[in-house]
Amino acid sequence: MSPDLGPDSGTRLFGRRKGRPLRKRRTELIGTLLPTLEIPVPKPGDRLDPATLFAAPRRDIWLEVGFGSGHHLAWQARHNPDVGIIGAEPFVNGVAALLGLLEDDGLEDNVRVLPDDARPLLDALPDASIGRAFVLFADPWPKKRHADRRFIGPENLPRLARVLKDGAELRLASDDMGLVRWMLEHTVKHPDFEWTARRPADWRVRPDDWPATRYEEKAIIAGRKPVFLRFVRRPRA
Template sequence: MTDQPFDSADSSNRLFGRRKGRPLRKRRTELLDTLLPTLEIPVPKPGERVDPQSLFTRPGQSEPAQDVWLEVGFGSGHHLAWQARHNPEIGLIGAEPFVNGVAALLGLLDDDKLGNVRVLPDDARPLLDALPDASIGRAFVLFADPWPKKRHADRRFIGPENLPRLARVLKDGAELRLASDDMGLVRWMLEHTVKHPDFEWTARVPSDWRVRPADWPATRYEEKAIAAGRKPVFLRFVRKPRG
C-alpha cells in the first residue's frame, strides 16, 4: 500500500491505500461495467440508513437472506466468494476500495453465478455508520494492511475508531473474525479488542488461534505468507449480549 490518501465519504476520516494497481484484463474491465452495477451498494451519505436485508431482495425471490455477513477489505475476494458458495442462505456484503480486488471478486462471482453478494467498492466506514444496530451476523477483517510504522498505527482498521462501529452493528453473539501474519498487528488487534467491553475472545487453547477453522478458507495472501515462512494467526471474538 502507498501512503497517499484518497477521498472517502467523510473527509475527516481519510482512507489510506491504493485505488488501482496493474491494468485490468478485458473481461474484468467488462465486469466492472456490467456486473458491478447490479451488485453495487452506493456509498451512504452522512445520516443515511441502509437496511442490509433489503439489499438481497430481488424480484421473484420469495425467501429473504437468513442472515447478513460483512467482510471489510476482501482483497481479491476468494474468501468472500467461498463463503457465498458454501452459505447460499446468507447475504454477504464485501467492502473493498481497491479496484483490482473488486474486479477479481466479480470474476469469481460470475464464474460460479453467485447471487448472494453485494459490493461496496469503497471505504467500509460510511456503510457501518448507515447500518442499523444489531443487523450483522458475522464480520471478517482478514489480513488487513498492518501499517507497521509507529506513526501510521492509527490507520489500522481494528482499533479505537472502528471497534465501536463493529460492536454496534453486530448482533448479540455474532462473531468477529480477524487474521494477520504480522505479529505487530496481531498484538495491536488483541490489545484493543480484548479490552473492548463488547467483545470476548473465544480462544481457550493455542490451537484456537494457530489453526484455521474448517469454515474459514485460506486466502491468497495467507498462502503467500505461509510460503514466505510467516505464520498466520486467527482470532475469533463474539459480540457480548447487550445489557
C-alpha cells in the same frame, strides 16, 4: 495516501485505489456486473437496511471488510447460499477479481459490493444487523506513526460492536505479529467483545469453515505464520 473519499464522506481512505491495468474481462465486469451488485457509498446520516439489498430473504447478513481478491468472500457465498454477504473493498483490482469469481460460480444473488471504504457503510447500518464480520489480513501499517490507520482499533471497534448482533462472531487474521498484538490489545479490552480462544490451537489453526486466502498462502510460503482470532459480540444489557 489516497484522496478524500468525497466532500460528504467525512473520512479519509489510506492505501491504493488501483494497481496494474485490468484485463479485458475484468474491465467489462466493472462496467456490467458491478452496477447490479454495487452499494452506493452512504452519506452522513444515511440509513441502510441490509435486508433490502437482496431480492430474496436471507437467513443472515455477513460483512467482510477489505476482501482483497475475493477468494474468501466467494467461498463463504458458495457454502452459505442462504446468507447475504456484503463486501467492502476500495481496491479496484480486488473488486474486479471478486466479480470474476462471482460470475464464474453464479454467486451474484447473495453478494453485494461496496467498492469503497467500509466506514460509511458501518455508520449507515442499523444496530444489531450483522451476524458475522471478517477483517482478514488487513494492511498492518507497521510504522509507529501510521498505527492509527489500522482498521481494528479504537475508531472502528465501536462501529463493529454496534452493528453486530448479540453473539455474532468477529473474525480477524494476520501474519504480522505487530498487528496481531495490536488487535488483541484493543479487542480484548473492549467491553463488547470476548475472545473465544481457550488453547493455542484456537488461534493457530483455522476452523473448517474458514478457507485460506491467497495472501495467507503466500505468507506461509514466505515463512510467516498466520494467526486466526475469533471474538463474539457480548449480549447487550
